Amino acid sequence: CIASGNTFVCACPFGYSGGRCEEQTLTPNRICDRNPTLCKQGGTCISNSTHFQCVCRPGTEGEYCEKNTTISCYPTNPCFNGGTCYFNGFENVCSCLSGYTGKRCEEQTLIPNRICDINPTLCKQGSA
Incomplete structure (x- = not known):
């Protein structure tokens, strides 16, 4: 805010305009364009007329795809x-x-109900 006699003038930050900086001039599309790395880990930035969103690759999540799952x-x-x-x-x-x-863990390597095969430490000292 800059005083000018009995009134004031707003010096708006980047992306805003209007008498009191109430209008957003940076559209979501431009946010994606200006910030190509906004979405992390290969996520894709998409937008419509009101907001932007990161579409995450499988194995990632979060607002910016910043978390591994x-x-x-x-x-x-x-x-x-x-x-x-x-x-x-x-x-x-x-x-x-x-x-x-x-x-996909679809093949069984042990015969069912072979408890000794599944848990070889049941018998101590190497006994059978």
């Missing part, structure tokens, strides 16, 4: 048999529980 992959967890899905920076990857393998 390892709980489940978007939109659903593609891993079978209790496997956990995470995004490794390029694609969704399944981390399989013991006894399962395959890209």
Whole structure:
């Protein structure tokens, strides 16, 4: 605010105009254009006439795609048999529980109900 006799003049910050800086002149489209790295981790900035939004890649979330998510992959967890899905920076990857393998943990590596195979530490000192 700059005093000018009995009145004042507003020196508006970038993106605002009007007698009291009440009009936003920087449209959401221009926000995306002027800030190409606004959305992090490869997220895409989109906008309409009222706001902008970051569309995050699988494995990321948050207003600016700034958070990694390892709980489940978007939109659903593609891993079978209790496997956990995470995004490794390029694609969704399944981390399989013991006894399962395959890209989606779909292959069983142990015979069912073989408790000794599943838990080899049941017998101490290497006894069978």
